[in-house]
Amino acid sequence: MSEDAKPxxxxxxxRDDLIRxxxxxxxxxxxxxxxxxxxxxxxxxxxxxxxxxNLSRRVLYLEYDAYPPMAERKMAEIAAAVRGRWPVTxxxxxxxxxxxxxxxxxxxxxxxxxxxxxxxxxCHWAIDTLKTTVxxxxxxxxxxxxEWLEGTAVEGVTSDE
Amino acid sequence: MQVRVxxxxxxxxxxxxxELCVExxxxxxxxxxxxxxxxERPALAGLLANCGLALNEAYVAEETxxxxxxxxxxxxxxxxxxx
Numbered sequence: 001m002s003e004d005a006k007p008x009x010x011x012x013x014x015r016d017d018l019i020r021x022x023x024x025x026x027x028x029x030x031x032x033x034x035x036x037x038x039x040x041x042x043x044x045x046x047x048x049x050x051x052x053x054n055l056s057r058r059v060l061y062l063e064y065d066a067y068p069p070m071a072e073r074k075m076a077e078i079a080a081a082v083r084g085r086w087p088v089t090x091x092x093x094x095x096x097x098x099x100x101x102x103x104x105x106x107x108x109x110x111x112x113x114x115x116x117x118x119x120x121x122x123c124h125w126a127i128d129t130l131k132t133t134v135x136x137x138x139x140x141x142x143x144x145x146x147e148w149l150e151g152t153a154v155e156g157v158t159s160d161e
Numbered sequence: 162m163q164v165r166v167x168x169x170x171x172x173x174x175x176x177x178x179x180e181l182c183v184e185x186x187x188x189x190x191x192x193x194x195x196x197x198x199x200x201e202r203p204a205l206a207g208l209l210a211n212c213g214l215a216l217n218e219a220y221v222a223e224e225t226x227x228x229x230x231x232x233x234x235x236x237x238x239x240x241x242x243x244x
Contacts, residue, residue: 065169065170065173066169067167067169067215067218067234067236069218070215070218070219070234073218073219128244131239131241131242131244132239132241133239134239135169135215135234135236135239136239136240137169137170137237137239137240138240138242139170148170148171148174148237148240149240149242150211150237150238150240151238151239151240151241151242152238152239152241153211153213153238154213154220154236154238154239
């Protein structure tokens with residue numbers, strides 16, 4: 001992607017938020033610690049993992065494709081929206097691409113907040129929003145075939161201004 | 162003008178490429194660039210109607226004008242899974 005094709009950054013993430021697309025194995029503990037702040041009493045962590053069955057098919061493995069710079073931009077927008085809606089002190093989001101085996105983590109979202117209800121609610125909203133707005137796709141390879149799973153046709157997401 | 166088009170998921174597999182360049186007239190819209198891809202690669206045409214559009218990393222409506230040097234990504238429905 002040529003640098004001059006990138007627009008001006010909007011909703012740039014706060015300096016400390018970890019936002020990453022990677023082909024490497026996700027370190028859940030490190031991502032959780034990246035979100036934690038000393039003024040947080042709670043870190044809510046969501047881990048998406050590869051399941052062995054879907055639509056009555058035995059899943060062998062998944063392959064994830066993504067548009068990484070835009071995915072990071074959309075994740076940063078989600079982090080900014082979370083910070084606008086809840087008293088959040090830290091956010092970390094990471095999604096993996098490439099081939100993932102059963103049981104491996106595909107996505108980790110960690111949200112830190114002084115109290116647990118806000119951390120849990122914000123984390124819940126963040127993963128639900130990621131799943132409908134971030135340009136990431138998965139191909140399911142199952143016994144008897146393979147299929148790119150289609151969920152939501154995307155629409156623009158605007159974080160609260 | 163030349164516009165770079167990025168392909169993902171099933172579009173990438175069918176085209177055998179991550180990126181195409183299409184030639185469109187000045188003032189073409191994002192939707193018109195998408196249609197140009199369908200003409201250049203007829204095998205993809207049936208999938209394009211379900212694809213959203215992202216111009217320079219932001220989702221746009223199909224009426225949005227495209228400029229020379231822009232990067233248009235064709236966005237198939239994202240794979241969210243069940244809640």
